[in-house]
Amino acid sequence: MRRDTSFVLPFLGSLASIATVSGHRVEHRAPIESQYHGILSRQASDGVCKVTQPTVAAPSKNIWAGLTNQEMADAIDFLYKSKELNLTRDGGSWDNTLIGIDLLQPNKSDVLPFLAGKGAAPPRYARATLTFGTSMEPYIQEYMIGPLAQGIQTKAQPLTFLSTRKPDNKLRVYDSDAAANLISTITSQAADIIKILWNMNVDDFSLTTVSPTREENGQVTVWQGFTGSWTGLFDTETILPQGLYVRTDRTGRDPSKWKITGWLYNNIFYRGIDELKTAATQPGFEKLGMVVEGSWAQLEKVGDALPFDELPPPVSVQPGAKRFSIDTKENFVSWMDFSFYVSVSGDMGVRLFDIKYKGKRIIYELGMEEALAHYSGIDPIQSGTCYFDTMYGFGSSIVPLVNGYDCPAYSTYLGTAYMDRTTRRTQPNGICMFEINEDLPIQRHSGPGFTSITKNIAFKLRSVTTVGNYDYQTTYEFRMDGSITVGARASGYIQAAYVAKNEEYGFNIYDNLSGSMHDHVLTFKADFDILGEKNSLQKVEFVPTTETYVWNDGKPRNTMKAKKSFIATEDEAKINWSPNGNSMYAVVNKDAKNKYGEAPGYRFMPAAGVAALTIQNSSVTQNAANHADHHFYVTKQKDTEARAANPYNLLDPANPAVDFAKYFDGESLDQQDLVVWFNLGMHHMPHTGDLPNTVFSTAHSAITIEPFNYLPGDPSRATTQQIRITSDSGGNRSVTEFGAKHVTCSVDLSQLDPKVEILNATIAVHKLPYDGTRPNRIG
Ligand SMILES: [Cu+2]
Structure with missing residues (x-):
């Protein structure tokens, strides 16, 4: 009865370089300096706009790029040769196995001399996740292997310096053994009650298993819920709960000793199946309806025709050469005054490094650390669920983008590489990059006799990660005003609850179905370096005040003031946005004041709704989600505090591999290297309207980072993409332009009606039903 769910391989190494546009290969130009800074030809001789991709030579090697094939092979070979580790290829739960490998990101302290041209590239290390299953207490442990390439100095040693869990960061796995016999007992016990309740066969159901597995005082308790079958193409299982739950005790490694310890139906707990069956035959027993799959759950076109809807909608086009440059070998990107390196972590997804603006680094590292979805409900599945999506692999679960839908048809695409057990695979079109002329100007002003107006052209880099029921879209947007927006959206099937007694946790959204309330919290790292590494955290509050001014005859006036201060230590830097949005925060450099005496910096602020966890001291996440209990945090950068979380934090929530709270130890934030950890999210x-799928339009969260007293003025004034309309006293109007070339060529029609590429891509990771026997989520 358990559905055979495909789990897909995680662990991604680096980007592979595949670039296409409109389904065609991009013509790459030679990386010559004049094309980087020079003027690009827009028009081909035949009058058709020729879409070309300028290239640029990265200033240095991308030291954050994932493992090469050779490095991966060397590291794997080294591990398998180790007698001490005693790894078995394709081993079972009683073996030692390699379940993942990726680049161990170099320490910032090793990278900075290299970036400054004063040191060699840091040595390369692999980060491997191993399971040790030969004892009664199986565990997962991370290792670092290097330096690579393999040589006499290469070593494999436990990776402990990134963990707050000392001394060895061994994480006990409580659900490593297969539960086939127990499932078969549940099936046989449930057969009668399923007949009584619904007059159906037990084989028509699957079991959803709560995640994470719960261990208390050595006792391992697992709740499972009966889920209806999905009959069509769509993975509707998360919206088919049937309201019958079973609890098992799975303590120890001998599955023959595991047992069923209770049943739950209509919020009544029964100690055994006989108790439930007896109750079900008594008069007055309330039999509840089923959640029956149908068109309401499926992704078909339904509903009445919409006016003009079949006509082609407006589209953006690329009229000629693209206006950004890439080095596909080093995954280096340059757009206007921005440049950065792209890397992909198998666990955490797309990350940007060494983000420079006008030639100076503003951010060393920008990327997601963890994505949580924490549920609650009257039943033990919803109440016990918190997904830690990096465990499923936010990078390795990147899906190919659909041209013309996920991104404009003229986008440039990159493939992403990931590790599939011991094989390196490539996900085509995993990242798209494109410019877009937004639907509003970035600037306009009309005055007597003039209107000044400037186009708002943004550069975006996007990926989509499908983890089970949800597709997460992550977009990094760069703008001409020097700002960067980090945005996340979610679409897909919700995880719903059975309706019985769940009123306080959701709305009744379909027959017998309750939408299950949950918090999404996505933690991002932004390691700012403003005019050097030594920075401070400035706070500016709008505060109400009563003031008496010399010019007002001593009469008090109720007004407001700006209260400027600096956050002194880490302990004061666990912060929620003020309810009225009138507290501002910026990372500034007090030692590099501008000519007006102000400290230049970058401000960060919500650009759409943001969220931290509602639940305080969650009984489920315990210490494993201490990065999600405030809107943002600021810490002093340390090589040992490089990550807010660990993908396996859920294995021991009380004492996780990374307990973020331990980073806060009173250290000064005054002119130190600062890291901002900010949360995006949705309550x-x-x-x-979430049926059949949640929609991206409203499930959206974003933060914007903008220059703050950093430049003498607004940098978008430099663009040619503006006009001024003037009129004289006689009513004669004229338009002033500033050098922007007009489109004189015709557009390749393939941009208007792009071919949707059918890519031979890895399917999305399925996290449900969660199977602890495959903690590496590989099936
Ligand atoms: Cu949701």
């Missing part, structure tokens, strides 16, 4: 209360 998701599903309503009928």
